Amino acid sequence: MSSATTIDPTMLTACPVCDALHRDQEVPPHRTARCARCGTVLAAPRSGAMTRITMLAATALILMIAAVLFPFLELSAQGLSQRASVLDAVLAFSTGLMAPLSLAVAFLIVLLPAARYLAILYALAPMALGWHPARHAIAAFRWAERIKPWAMAEIFIIGVAVALVKVAGLARVELGPAFWAFAALVVVTIIKDNYICRPTVWKTLEERSRS
Amino acid sequence: MENPGRTQPVLTARGAGFVGCRACGRVNPPDARTCVRCRSAIEPDDPASLQRVWAWLAAGLIAYVPANIYPMLRTTTLGHTSENTLIGGVVELLSHGAYGVGLIVFVASIVIPVAKFIAIAYLAVSVRRPAALGSHGRQVLFEVVEFIGRWSMIDVFVVAILSALVQLDFAAAINPGAAAVSFALSVAFTMLAAQSFDPRLIWNANERVQVT
Ligand SMILES: [Zn+2]
Ligand SMILES: [Zn+2]
Numbered sequence: 001m002s003s004a005t006t007i008d009p010t011m012l013t014a015c016p017v018c019d020a021l022h023r024d025q026e027v028p029p030h031r032t033a034r035c036a037r038c039g040t041v042l043a044a045p046r047s048g049a050m051t052r053i054t055m056l057a058a059t060a061l062i063l064m065i066a067a068v069l070f071p072f073l074e075l076s077a078q079g080l081s082q083r084a085s086v087l088d089a090v091l092a093f094s095t096g097l098m099a100p101l102s103l104a105v106a107f108l109i110v111l112l113p114a115a116r117y118l119a120i121l122y123a124l125a126p127m128a129l130g131w132h133p134a135r136h137a138i139a140a141f142r143w144a145e146r147i148k149p150w151a152m153a154e155i156f157i158i159g160v161a162v163a164l165v166k167v168a169g170l171a172r173v174e175l176g177p178a179f180w181a182f183a184a185l186v187v188v189t190i191i192k193d194n195y196i197c198r199p200t201v202w203k204t205l206e207e208r209s210r211s
Numbered sequence: 212m213e214n215p216g217r218t219q220p221v222l223t224a225r226g227a228g229f230v231g232c233r234a235c236g237r238v239n240p241p242d243a244r245t246c247v248r249c250r251s252a253i254e255p256d257d258p259a260s261l262q263r264v265w266a267w268l269a270a271g272l273i274a275y276v277p278a279n280i281y282p283m284l285r286t287t288t289l290g291h292t293s294e295n296t297l298i299g300g301v302v303e304l305l306s307h308g309a310y311g312v313g314l315i316v317f318v319a320s321i322v323i324p325v326a327k328f329i330a331i332a333y334l335a336v337s338v339r340r341p342a343a344l345g346s347h348g349r350q351v352l353f354e355v356v357e358f359i360g361r362w363s364m365i366d367v368f369v370v371a372i373l374s375a376l377v378q379l380d381f382a383a384a385i386n387p388g389a390a391a392v393s394f395a396l397s398v399a400f401t402m403l404a405a406q407s408f409d410p411r412l413i414w415n416a417n418e419r420v421q422v423t
Contacts, residue, residue: 013236013237014223014229014231014232014236014237015236016232017410017411018223018346018410018413018414019223019231019411020221020222021222021226021227036221039347073376075376082376082377084372088376089368089371092371092374098387101387104395105367105368105371108364138250139250142234145234149357149361149406155361155362155365158315158365159364159366159372162369163368165304166304166369166373167373169307170377170383171377171383202235202236202237
């Protein structure tokens with residue numbers, strides 16, 4: 001009954017977490033198919049998910065540009081004042097031995113999140129419009145998923161909150177417009193990632209690339 | 212979706228003579244090197260992959276030592292310089308009465324890294340022998356480790372923000388210390404250790420124990 005010759009691998013899904021085999025079936029919209037053994041979500045089709053993911057990724061990208069350009073925090077003490085943008089926070093380590101850390105922070109809070117939004121747009125926007133996926137859509141989505149743990153915009157926001165408390169005794173701090181752009185960015189990213197069901201996106205990408 | 216192999220034990224892709232892709236779930240021929248659907252590199256669920264987990268974990272532990280010894284922050288106020296270590300920063304926050312934030316920093320920079328070292332080591336060991344925690348329990352543990360590990364980066368970002376913001380010449384200036392680099396490295400290495408761990412080993416080890 002489990003002989004390999006009688007099984008057509010294109011009709012099956014292996015759970016990415018526990019390797020259990022499942023027969024592919026049409027999952028109705030707004031229902032969720034889970035692995036029978038470990039409970040991992042295998043398919044969660046949502047109507048208009050592609051369009052929503054695309055719009056949210058575009059919004060996040062615009063917010064990211066605003067967050068980098070505008071002043072983030074303004075600090076004043078004893079008549080002196082200092083403005084810091086996200087770029088300043090990134091460049092804080094840029095001298096001497098700290099330079100690699102500066103680069104790492106730039107990657108974690110700006111470059112990787114921005115690259116991820118772009119990759120998702122490139123992979124999914126054509127499908128949201130009903131077109132064929134772009135030429136390197138598969139590679140783009142693979143990279144978007146791979147860099148996901150390293151895009152740390154939301155952790156940076158908590159870091160800002162902690163930093164504010166630390167300097168509270170030292171100086172007066174005001175939040176700039178970029179802080180609110182960054183906070184909105186975090187919310188948009190969380191909603192967007194909630195809409196992405198990895199196996200469903202992969203299956204759609206494969207089907208549309210072939211036809 | 213129903214499982215074609217309803218009988219115990221569960222029919223897996225490997226058990227059926229195929230290899231499943233960890234990125235997209237596509238079932239590939241057993242000799243495949245890259246997935247036919249997403250073109251990710253395919254790695255069989257071999258306990259030999261644990262070597263990578265142990266290597267990254269060791270690197271993370273080694274980097275965590277200087278992170279605790281060297282100063283994280285160098286604060287200059289009115290010509291007087293003071294240095295703060297990882298623990299020192301937490302103590303200072305608590306002494307100022309900022310209990311909530313002090314607790315966040317304590318959890319992010321001490322509790323989570325240490326708990327992660329223990330949890331990853333436990334997962335890697337449990338694959339080889341029968342474990343006290345069942346497969347579901349260990350799966351949850353693995354997901355928690357993957358989800359929460361990134362949050363330890365908070366302290367590095369705090370140092371970056373403070374160093375950028377507090378540059379008021381004579382009045383006050385904050386500069387990063389050497390521990391910021393080693394702590395960032397420690398967090399990155401432990402994240403890589405968690406990512407190198409193959410959760411299928413949890414489930415297949417369970418199968419091996421059940422069979423005997
Ligand atoms: Zn499963
Ligand atoms: Zn794949």
